[in-house]
Amino acid sequence: MTADIAPGRVPPAELAANFADAHPPLSPHEALVEASRCYYCYDAPCVEACPTGIDIPAFIRKIGSNNLRGSALKILEANIFGGSCARVCPTEILCEAACVRTAEEDRPVRIGALQRRATDWLMEHGPSPFAREAATGKRIAVVGAGPAGLACAHRLARYGHAVTVFEARAKPGGLNEYGIAAYKLADDFAQREVEFILAIGGVAVEYGKSLGRDFNLAELRRDYDAVFLGLGLGGARPLGITGETLAGVRDAVDFIAELRQVEDKARLPIGRRVVVIGGGNTAIDAATQSRRLGAEEVTIVYRRGAAEMSATHKEQDWAQMNGVKIRHWAAPLRLLGEGGQVVGIEFTRTRPDRNGRAEPTGETFVLPADMVFKAVGQVFVPDPLRVDGVPALELDNGRIAVDAERRTSLPGVYAGGDCVAGVDLTVVAVQDGKIAAEAIHRALRG
Amino acid sequence: MADLATTFAGIRSPNPFWLASAPPTDKEYNVVRAFEAGWGGVVWKTLGEDPPIVNVASRYGAVSYNGARLAGFNNIELITDRPLQVNLDEIARVKRNWPDRALVVSLMVPCEEPSWKQILARVEDTGCDGVELNFGCPHGMSERNMGSAVGQVPEYVEMVTAWCKHHSKLPVIVKLTPNVTNILAPARAARAGGADAVSLINTVQSITAVDLDRMAPEPVVDGKGTHGGYCGPAVRPIALRMLADIARDEAMQGLPLSGIGGVGGWHDAAEFIALGAGNVQVCTAAMHHGFRIVEDMIDGLSNWMDGKGYRTIVDFRGAAVRNYVHWGDLNLNFRTLAHIDQSLCIRCGLCYIACEDTSHQAIAARREGSARRYEVVEAECVGCNLCAHVCPVDGCITMVPQPASAPTLTWAEHPNNPQRVTETAE
Incomplete structure (x- = not known):
């Protein structure tokens, strides 16, 4: 086995599309129609579900009244990172899970997308809307x-x-x-x-x-x-198995950071076969981006089941939609190398013990891998x-x-x-x- | 299968759906497309004397509601801007080619008998089924002493209607303007003049919107705007009320009524018919979606009638009129209470805040742990049904009639009424 790691697996135009906005913004009319779906609940459950307590019905109503400045300020008053939270929040387990329309029809108001509409508008229209109070000397x-x-x-x-x-x-x-x-x-x-x-x-x-x-x-x-x-x-948590120093074995967080910082993604080498160990959003992001860089076979392996993954269902769906295979109930035993380069990884199948934790069954299998990303948590x-x-x-x-x-x-x-x-x-x-x-x-x- | 055919003021039509006199019925081309789509009849856009009037650009204003377009619609277009003979030739040809459809011609000429006499003779020659007198146009023509300027003066309505009956054998439908304080006055005047039917409502005087950048009413014509005629779904309640007032008026009994105003589907049509209309006329919905909408109007009305066991339009025409009463005839002892189906409640809290802030504090907001629960406080509930209206979930809040605890009591008999009717006990 020889490792197949190479840059430029995807033509430039496709590569650019692969890393462009995954969920483009709502058009003004889409936003208006979506805003009209909000019932403007009293004592709204979505507000309670937002860790920053954004007054969601209030900001959505302001989108409906075309008061976008007021809407954005309502958001930013509670959450100055309203723009990035609109993009990265797992709304499916926060505000949108609590949205009464989820209970009603399993189709929540698209709160995140609406929040983006308002905050994008404000950022496109002028400088900081916030003023400082008189200097305190502190x-x-x-x-x-x-x-x-x-x-x-x-x-x-x-x-x-x-x-x-x-x-x-x-x-x-x-x-x-x-x-x-x-x-x-x-x-x-x-x-x-x-x-x-x-x-x-x-x-x-x-x-x-x-x-x-x-x-x-x-x-x-x-x-x-x-x-x-x-x-x-x-720090990224190690797997604690042999072979972690082999070439081609990386912390997923480093890979994700490099992807964000690299000038030209076409020059970023990626394996033909990639295995990601872990069950969180870091595993999802590393796996999906590997696919989008052109890796042919990307597999996430998690020691427990889909319900136990800390990545939300929406994230899991997203990975699978991107051609990532998710294997549950398997834990890594050792990384296999040839000439200092990883070529595969051996797993043991696992099953839930009495406490729901994964316990090895003793039955093993090997996944060939040109690259392995570790995403088992940070400390x-x-x-x-x-x-x-x-x-x-x-x-x-x-x-x-x-x-x-x-x-x-x-x-x-x-x-x-x-x-x-x-x-x-x-x-x-x-x-x-x-x-x-x-x-x-x-x-x-x- | 229900039979939708109607005979309205002697005019036969395969279904009760007519297109109102308006832009969609201005030309042979449009009208033929309407008939091909299945419309039962059209009222040809109002003809006037030559030389034709001149129209402006733009002509329409609209009200959107929460992103829904044309919830209300208005226009500042006038009557046809094409030469009279062109229209007459087209009308004759269309009627010849579509003999089973109703073709009524709308008319508006100055308030002089010779003008009406002359145009009626030419219109009659087309072979059309009837005429509709446009006493309703609220803009442009009214300033020229036509349209609603006539419709707002019952004496003129009666006079012109009488001229038309005198100078023509055609059925005469008088179209009424809603821009009056009491619709009964022009309606009765039309009947006194010999009208074969009345149609209502024409458009409501309106400004749909103000362009806050140009500081001018919409639609803006070279920096300025004018009031127009309002129509579409927003005016339907106004039209229903005026129709029902006429339908229950003793002096109007037996006169055919054509319902107009925000009819967009079969359900709207059924409501108009239930309040006494013999047919309905449509404009805005067709201008929004095209003539194809009539297919579902026909289909939907037919299915609904089958479900209800109505064989013909006449079977339910006016069926709701007897239940349209004066406020003073309502039973003050009737009680109904709101009921929340907790299994359907989605905890939006709208019933609570509406009742708490603006009504009777008859809904309690409770928490069971983190779960919200909204409950009716029956002792405070006056049965107003605001909560049922604001609840977004169909069937979640219902109004439950309570067993009668006292005999029917109207305001006329109520002790609080200083003018109550009392029996002298000797």
Whole structure:
């Protein structure tokens, strides 16, 4: 067996189409008709289902009345990342699952698409709609320019505080820039949105500055009135089997990030046969994008069943529509290599034990693979927070422990996003940043 | 299979669906297409004296509702802008080629007897089935003392109708304008003048929209607009009321009524017929979707009649008129209460907020854990049925009539009525 890994498997025009907007925006008339499907519920279940609590019936009604500016502001007031959330939120398990039309006819109002209509309109029509209050003289450090950090920074800037954001990478946006499939946030939307958010002023971003390497928490606490940690998850979980160092074996998150950053996707090598291990949206994004790069056979292998996958049904359908095969109830045993290059992967079939966990049956099979992507989860890496080998603040189940106001165990230090416990979604991260900003503002106001 | 054939004011038609006098009936080409599609009859767009009038561009305004087009529609077009003889030649040819269809000619000339006498003679020569007097056009022609300027003065209605009956053997249908305070006055005047039927309603004076960039009413003609005649689904309730007022009027009994105003389907037609119309006339729906809509009108009405056991239109014509009463004749002791079918409820909360904010606080919003539950508070419910109207789910909220607890009581007998009729107890 020799590995078949090559770039340029797809003609340029097809490649461009493959990574263009997967779900193009509603036309103005489509939006009007869709908005008219909203019943404008009282005490609407969709609002409760939105982690940021956007007043969904209100913003949809404003689309219906052609008050698009008012509609977008209604969204952004609750969620400054309303534009990217409109594109990446798993609405099928959030607002649209709660939509009364789901109960009525299994066809929810397309809330995400409508949210995109309003926020796109605002971003196309003029500069930042937000003004800053008078300068307070307070300085706040935010670590991480992802959705949590920037949501926090934006709200603090509105209150007149001066914010400095430290970002380890070269670009802002966090997972919106590095961790989401290209066709979900097409046309450099993640960067345009960050520009829109930062246009409020009062937020300085320092790129290439990494906590624990270029500065430490103690310095931030000394130099700033408050600190917000939006660190994200630093490490990809290993499979813990032999062969992980073979060429062709990669973390799916790295592949996804490279796809987003590469100048020319035609030059990105991809295997003819790709196997993705995992059951979440990272597995879906890696597998689907492999197909769209031209991989012939792409298989997701998950140790349990479809219902247990953390990828939503809609995501699973999307992958399968893209020609990805999903195999359930199988766990990897070892990666097979030849000359240092992966050529396959051996699995054991699994079955649910009494607790519903996967247990090996002992029956094995081998899938040939030119590339293997690992997507079995990411972990929080607390190393940058360690002082003398001990984390400087309390952890909870491996992530930073926070209270309802997103306060950590250290006075003046707040945290949110994927580095704290909870569901790892952009929309949840935004809510964390928003809550922390309000708490910081209250604390600083005295 | 129901028989949809009608004889209206002596004019036979294979079905009760006529096209109203309007742009769709301006030319032979259009009318032939309508007959090919199955329309039972047409009222040819209003003829006037030569030289023809001149029309403007644009001519239509429309009201969209939640993305649905032409919920209301208006026009500022006038009567035909083609020479009289061209129209007459076409009418004669169409009637010759389509003898089984009703072909009525709409007319409007100045309020002078010789004008009517002259045009009636020429129209009669076409072999058409009848004439309809356009006393309704609310714009352009009314400023020239025609159209609704005639229809709004009962004496003129009677006078011109009498001229037409005197100078023609054709059935005369008088088309009424709704732009009056009491539709009975012109209707009775038409009958007094000898009309064979009345048709209603013509269009309602209207401004459909204002262009907020050009600051002018729509449709905008070179920067300016004018009021037009409103029609389409939005006017149907107004038309039904006026029709029913005439249908129950003692002085109007036995006079054929042609129902017009927002008829877009068989169900609308059935409602007009139930309130006394012998046939219906359609315009906006055809202008929206083309003549093909008549197929479902015929088919749907026929299926509905079969289901109800009605063999002919006459079997249910006017069947709802006896139940159209004055407010004072309603039973004040009748009670009905809202009932929410919890198995159908989708928890939108619309019934709650409508009742809470704008009515009687008769719906309670409860939570069972995270689940919402809306319940009727019967002690507060006045049976207004607002909740049933706002509920988006068919059949979820119903009004349940309560057993009679007291005999029928009308306002005339009610103790709160200062003018109540009391029996003197001696």
